[in-house]
Amino acid sequence: MLSALLGCASMKPAPKGRLVYCSYACTGAAGLGKDYCELIADADSVPKVIVVLGEGNRFEDPVIRGEYSVTQELVDSLCRELEARKVYKLAGYRLEEPITGGHSYRIYMEYSSGEKVNAFWYGHGVKQEALSAYHFIENFFEPWREKALADDTIARVQEMEQRFDRLSAALKKGIRYEDMKADYEALDWYMRSGQWQKDFEADEQGQLPGDMKRGVLSEDGLYEVLSLYR
Numbered sequence: 454m455l456s457a458l459l460g461c462a463s464m465k466p467a468p469k470g471r472l473v474y475c476s477y478a479c480t481g482a483a484g485l486g487k488d489y490c491e492l493i494a495d496a497d498s499v500p501k502v503i504v505v506l507g508e509g510n511r512f513e514d515p516v517i518r519g520e521y522s523v524t525q526e527l528v529d530s531l532c533r534e535l536e537a538r539k540v541y542k543l544a545g546y547r548l549e550e551p552i553t554g555g556h557s558y559r560i561y562m563e564y565s566s567g568e569k570v571n572a573f574w575y576g577h578g579v580k581q582e583a584l585s586a587y588h589f590i591e592n593f594f595e596p597w598r599e600k601a602l603a604d605d606t607i608a609r610v611q612e613m614e615q616r617f618d619r620l621s622a623a624l625k626k627g628i629r630y631e632d633m634k635a636d637y638e639a640l641d642w643y644m645r646s647g648q649w650q651k652d653f654e655a656d657e658q659g660q661l662p663g664d665m666k667r668g669v670l671s672e673d674g675l676y677e678v679l680s681l682y683r
Contacts, residue, residue, distance in 0.1 A: 475590065521597050
């Protein structure tokens with residue numbers, strides 16, 4: 454029966470119409486969270502890419518999100534590439550193995566004709582065609598994934614810079630700790646959690662704008678303010 458189903462899938466024709474949706478998702482077991490990216494290209498709106506990283510992760514930082522406009526030409530190019538790679542033949546592919554741990558993977562597409570391509574797997578012995586399609590789609594979204602990560606880093610450093618400035622000014626004015634507790638605790642977490650180190654390394658790699666104020670990434674400066682304030 455399975456051989457017959459796979460045989461029918463191999464004869465499936467390419468979807469008609471234009472691509473209106475494409476996504477990939479990777480979900481970790483036991484609360485490890487879900488990463489996914491999706492392209493939404495409805496006829497009545499500007500195409501966009503949405504990035505969501507760490508959704509539902511019980512062990513790491515809050516979820517990272519990003520939304521970016523793209524061109525219809527890019528959507529059309531992706532549609533042609535998906536067809537050339539015959540990703541549509543994976544419609545209905547599903548593998549679920551009774552194992553503990555690991556990650557589940559999914560790719561999903563919709564076309565203006567109403568046709569859908571939905572493939573899901575969890576376990577071993579995954580078809581090479583599924584792995585190749587997943588990696589292609591994942592790589593397509595990589596620039597926006599990287600941008601979402603960079604935007605998140607920039608926003609966090611800007612927030613911590615503001616807290617660092619307020620705490621530094623309060624220290625000079627002799628403002629008591631109780632009035633600055635929120636800023637102190639946020640900066641203390643920033644240093645102790647290892648997030649400061651990650652942002653420092655991102656800066657070293659040139660991921661922050663050159664003209665961006667970043668005094669908080671001075672380890673001596675942040676350590677001194679934290680140590681003097683209590």
